[in-house]
Amino acid sequence: MQIYIAAAFVFLLLAAVILAGKIAPNDPYRTNATLIRLAPCREYPFGTDNLGRCVFSRVLFGGRTTIAATFFLVAISFGIGTFIGILCGFYGGIFDRIFMRIADIFLSFPQMVVAIAVAGILGGGMAGAMVALGITMWVAFARLARSHTISIRNEPYIMTSILAGKGGVYIMFRHILPNILAPVLTNALTQIGTTMIGLSGLSFLGLGVIPPTAEWGSMISEGRAYIQIAPWTVLFPALATIVTITLFNYLGDAVMEYRNV
Amino acid sequence: MKQSEDTKFLITNIFRKIAETILLLIILSLLVFALMYIAPGDPAEKRLTSQGTAITKEVLEAERARLGLMRPFLVRYGEWLFGIIRGDFGISFKDDMPVAPKLAAGLHKTLILSSASLILSLLVSYPLAIWSAFRKGRVSDHIVRVLSFIGNSMPNFLISVLLMYVLCIQLRLFPVIADGSPASLILPVLSLSIPMSGRFIRQMRSEFIDQLNEDYVTGMRMRGVKERYVAVNIIRNSLGHILTIVGLQVGTLMGGSVVIETIFRWPGLGKLVMDSINSRDYPVIMGFVIIMGTIYIVINQLTDVSYHVLDPRV
Amino acid sequence: MEDNQYGSKINKHALRITDLTAGYGEDSPVLQGISLSLEKGQILCMVGESGSGKTSVIRAITGWENLQVREGSIEVWENDISHLSFKERRKLLGRTIGYIPQNPAGSFNPIRKYEPQIREMLASHDIRYVRSEVEEAFARMGLDSPASLLGSRPYELSGGMNQRIVIAAVMLLEPSILLCDEPTSALDVMTANLVKDEFLRLNKEHGTSILMVTHNLGLANIMADSIAIMKRGRIVESGDTEKVMCNPTDDYTKSLIGDIFNL
Numbered sequence: 099m100q101i102y103i104a105a106a107f108v109f110l111l112l113a114a115v116i117l118a119g120k121i122a123p124n125d126p127y128r129t130n131a132t133l134i135r136l137a138p139c140r141e142y143p144f145g146t147d148n149l150g151r152c153v154f155s156r157v158l159f160g161g162r163t164t165i166a167a168t169f170f171l172v173a174i175s176f177g178i179g180t181f182i183g184i185l186c187g188f189y190g191g192i193f194d195r196i197f198m199r200i201a202d203i204f205l206s207f208p209q210m211v212v213a214i215a216v217a218g219i220l221g222g223g224m225a226g227a228m229v230a231l232g233i234t235m236w237v238a239f240a241r242l243a244r245s246h247t248i249s250i251r252n253e254p255y256i257m258t259s260i261l262a263g264k265g266g267v268y269i270m271f272r273h274i275l276p277n278i279l280a281p282v283l284t285n286a287l288t289q290i291g292t293t294m295i296g297l298s299g300l301s302f303l304g305l306g307v308i309p310p311t312a313e314w315g316s317m318i319s320e321g322r323a324y325i326q327i328a329p330w331t332v333l334f335p336a337l338a339t340i341v342t343i344t345l346f347n348y349l350g351d352a353v354m355e356y357r358n359v
Numbered sequence: 360m361k362q363s364e365d366t367k368f369l370i371t372n373i374f375r376k377i378a379e380t381i382l383l384l385i386i387l388s389l390l391v392f393a394l395m396y397i398a399p400g401d402p403a404e405k406r407l408t409s410q411g412t413a414i415t416k417e418v419l420e421a422e423r424a425r426l427g428l429m430r431p432f433l434v435r436y437g438e439w440l441f442g443i444i445r446g447d448f449g450i451s452f453k454d455d456m457p458v459a460p461k462l463a464a465g466l467h468k469t470l471i472l473s474s475a476s477l478i479l480s481l482l483v484s485y486p487l488a489i490w491s492a493f494r495k496g497r498v499s500d501h502i503v504r505v506l507s508f509i510g511n512s513m514p515n516f517l518i519s520v521l522l523m524y525v526l527c528i529q530l531r532l533f534p535v536i537a538d539g540s541p542a543s544l545i546l547p548v549l550s551l552s553i554p555m556s557g558r559f560i561r562q563m564r565s566e567f568i569d570q571l572n573e574d575y576v577t578g579m580r581m582r583g584v585k586e587r588y589v590a591v592n593i594i595r596n597s598l599g600h601i602l603t604i605v606g607l608q609v610g611t612l613m614g615g616s617v618v619i620e621t622i623f624r625w626p627g628l629g630k631l632v633m634d635s636i637n638s639r640d641y642p643v644i645m646g647f648v649i650i651m652g653t654i655y656i657v658i659n660q661l662t663d664v665s666y667h668v669l670d671p672r673v
Numbered sequence: 674m675e676d677n678q679y680g681s682k683i684n685k686h687a688l689r690i691t692d693l694t695a696g697y698g699e700d701s702p703v704l705q706g707i708s709l710s711l712e713k714g715q716i717l718c719m720v721g722e723s724g725s726g727k728t729s730v731i732r733a734i735t736g737w738e739n740l741q742v743r744e745g746s747i748e749v750w751e752n753d754i755s756h757l758s759f760k761e762r763r764k765l766l767g768r769t770i771g772y773i774p775q776n777p778a779g780s781f782n783p784i785r786k787y788e789p790q791i792r793e794m795l796a797s798h799d800i801r802y803v804r805s806e807v808e809e810a811f812a813r814m815g816l817d818s819p820a821s822l823l824g825s826r827p828y829e830l831s832g833g834m835n836q837r838i839v840i841a842a843v844m845l846l847e848p849s850i851l852l853c854d855e856p857t858s859a860l861d862v863m864t865a866n867l868v869k870d871e872f873l874r875l876n877k878e879h880g881t882s883i884l885m886v887t888h889n890l891g892l893a894n895i896m897a898d899s900i901a902i903m904k905r906g907r908i909v910e911s912g913d914t915e916k917v918m919c920n921p922t923d924d925y926t927k928s929l930i931g932d933i934f935n936l
Contacts, residue, residue, distance in 0.1 A: 203383065206383050206387075206655075206656055207610075207652055207655065207656070208609070208610030208611075208613045208614065208652065209610060209611075209614065210610065210611060210614020210615070210617070211610070211614055211647075211648060211651040211655070212648065212652075213614070214614065214617055214632065214636075215391075215394065215632075215644055215645075215647065215648045216394065218632070218633075218636035218644060219394055219395075219397075219398045219636075219641070219644060220397075220398070295514040296614075298516075299514055299516055299614070299618055302514075302516045302618065303617070303621060303633060304637075305636070315514075318516065318517065318520055322520055325520070325523065325524055325528060326528050329524060329528075332520055332524065333524070336517050336520060336521060339514065339517055340512065340513060340517065343512045343514070344508075344512040347508065347511065347512045348508075351508075574779035574780060575779060575780060575781055575782045575783065577737070577774075577780070578774065578777070578779065578780025578781060578839075579780075579781075579782075579794075580763060580766070581735060581737070581766055581767075581772045581774065581780070582766065582767050582771075582772070582780075582797075583763060583764070583765075583766040583768060583797055583798060583846075584767070584793060584794050585793075585796075585797040588793040588794075588796070588797060592782045595782070595784075595785060596782065596784060596785075670784055671784060671828070672783065
């Protein structure tokens with residue numbers, strides 16, 4: 099039940115962001131020197147920012163940036179991590195040991211510190227920020243996929259396949275992947291909130307999106323200077339961030355709880 | 360007999376940990392040094408850009424020769440590493456001053472901010488987590504869970520902006536910019552502590568609940584042992600896990616302190632590194648990663664060893 | 674103080690269960706129409722194979738694991754406790770009702786020394802910790818060098834060792850009613866005999882009433898004043914040991930008695 103409610107809200111949110119082009123009343127990038135820092139009104143429901151841009155439209159489009167980047171990053175880490183994890187778990191041996199040592203090493207470094215340095219040195223906008231976070235993110239997926247693979251590796255149906263002379267790749271995709279997908283996907287879901295916090299944090303520091311691209315973290319950062327005279331430029335993207343992260347975390351918790359019962 | 364075997368095992372384990380730590384630190388330094396390599400442009404160019412000198416071919420060549428960039432990678436790495444071991448973090452690109460004193464001053468400020476936040480978070484979350492675990496399923500437990508959930512879902516930059524808006528601008532309780540006074544610590548510490556407490560409460564609560572489900576707790580209750588002794592045993596047995604949880608959160612705290620120091624202009628390592636990123640002052644960035652990485656690695660190796668000491672079964 | 678309400682010397686019935694039906698949540702009941710009574714200073718053995726519900730009877734009394742009483746009553750020293758929550762029942766546990774679980778080895782904190790744990794147990798019941806008395810209790814369970822055992826942690830000792838220590842610890846509280854769930858199943862014959870003798874001693878010297886669950890009818894025959902045979906959540910036969918052993922009326926009881934001699 100909890101899952102359905104959370105999923106419905108997430109769906110609404112995604113719809114709003116995907117349809118941003120249709121919903122947004124104004125062009126999020128059109129600056130207007132005569133409409134600077136306008137308080138919320140009918141035409142500009144969330145007011146305008148320091149360059150006269152519509153905050154409501156920018157929140158919608160900014161959500162698109164934040165959510166798309168988060169999904170993309172989680173999906174990539176999930177893909178790479180799961181792939182490596184299954185390989186390690188299925189074949190074991192020296193390959194497994196090398197990769198798990200590498201994973202241990204990655205886990206030994208503070209993620210955000212590494213991310214800030216990498217993003218800062220690469221200086222490559224959102225892509226740089228995603229690489230910076232991604233280099234440590236795959237590890238959790240790899241470990242999870244590996245341990246689940248090991249736990250089912252000796253099941254009869256997999257042994258049968260091996261004895262039937264099926265190739266490793268076939269077994270991994272046909273038998274192992276579908277069986278370990280649920281727990282690893284659940285983990286991916288719970289990672290969305292954390293990833294969003296990381297990405298928007300980097301954007302807030304100016305290490306993520308390059309202006310004028312709309313993104314919640316950078317919008318909050320930009321609006322911060324005018325928070326005394328135009329609080330709406332900060333409060334609305336802030337609210338959007340809180341609501342979104344809370345929703346995804348809630349959905350993640352609900353699915354996790356459902357799977358544990 | 361058993362006792363001395365345990366001690367022997369512990370000592371070999373500690374030596375293994377020390378070797379592992381050294382290896383990790385070497386890998387960290389290699390990665391940091393290599394990071395300079397993948398960065399666009401070579402150090403001579405970066406240095407000149409950072410100082411705003413116009414780049415001509417002659418100037419660039421001279422600078423390269425001066426910095427010894429023609430020598431092989433490993434020689435330069437070794438030189439850099441031994442410099443760091445001696446406490447020499449190189450010369451700033453920006454103003455030609457040694458980096459080490461800047462880093463030391465920043466570290467001092469960062470430690471004040473981080474330890475204050477860590478202590479506050481622990482003081483809040485530890486008792487709440489125990490209380491909540493013992494009241495699992497009751498209203499008070501739900502309230503604690505909801506609050507920790509919200510805290511966990513809030514990025515710290517957001518909390519700091521909201522706190523600033525409410526406390527500084529609406530209520531005018533604090534100055535907006537940190538001036539180093541104890542009062543100016545309050546907002547940064549709160550901004551770091553709120554999300555950290557949320558994470559602590561969630562993780563600690565579930566650890567305490569795991570402990571409450573252990574056989575020995577049922578055994579104690581069946582013998583009519585009072586709840587306060589049950590709590591004593593749970594606290595004792597969970598110490599190892601709790602230390603691990605705290606050790607891992609130090610990493611998040613380090614990342615958070617960069618954001619918070621930048622927002623409140625707290626003159627710590629985080630603010631220093633953000634300024635250096637903006638002016639492409641690479642030696643400072645490298646020093647920052649080395650210092651933070653070393654602290655994090657050492658703390659987590661220590662919690663790992665103490666986990667074995669606290670739970671001799673593993 | 675507790676003795677005024679529970680376990681006063683005038684009461685004759687230590688434990689009386691009447692028409693008890695109990696189950697977990699919405700599931701079908703695991704106990705149906707159980708009636709039995711344990712008289713003061715007597716030993717009652719419940720015999721049945723695993724899954725017959727004998728452990729559930731003990732859970733219904735201790736209130737453990739959400740086993741809910743649906744019908745009937747459970748009287749301890751002639752006070753009905755069936756409606757009490759686990760928390761309220763816990764006031765009885767320890768001194769009024771002593772409980773030795775099926776696998777007691779894990780029932781002390783594995784990584785703390787026994788001494789402080791026993792101290793805490795005694796303090797919970799306002800009993801003074803006298804080391805020599807504790808060591809005596811250990812010695813009665815055939816434990817050598819009790820002093821060093823008090824200084825060791827459960828995880829360092831063998832399962833049988835821990836089991837004996839737990840039984841000794843529970844007996845330190847001198848409960849007026851003792852519930853035991855297969856207390857000797859994990860012990861070797863010699864130790865099992867020691868434990869049995871200790872139960873008998875407690876029963877004789879302190880008048881402890883004992884409800885013991887076992888699958889071993891032979892053991893019940895030696896120890897019990899009366900026997901109840903359980904099968905599929907019901908009591909199929911009960912009465913004085915002699916009567917049940919010599920003149921069984923139920924076929925199941927007959928087969929159990931037959932098994933003793935076949936083995």
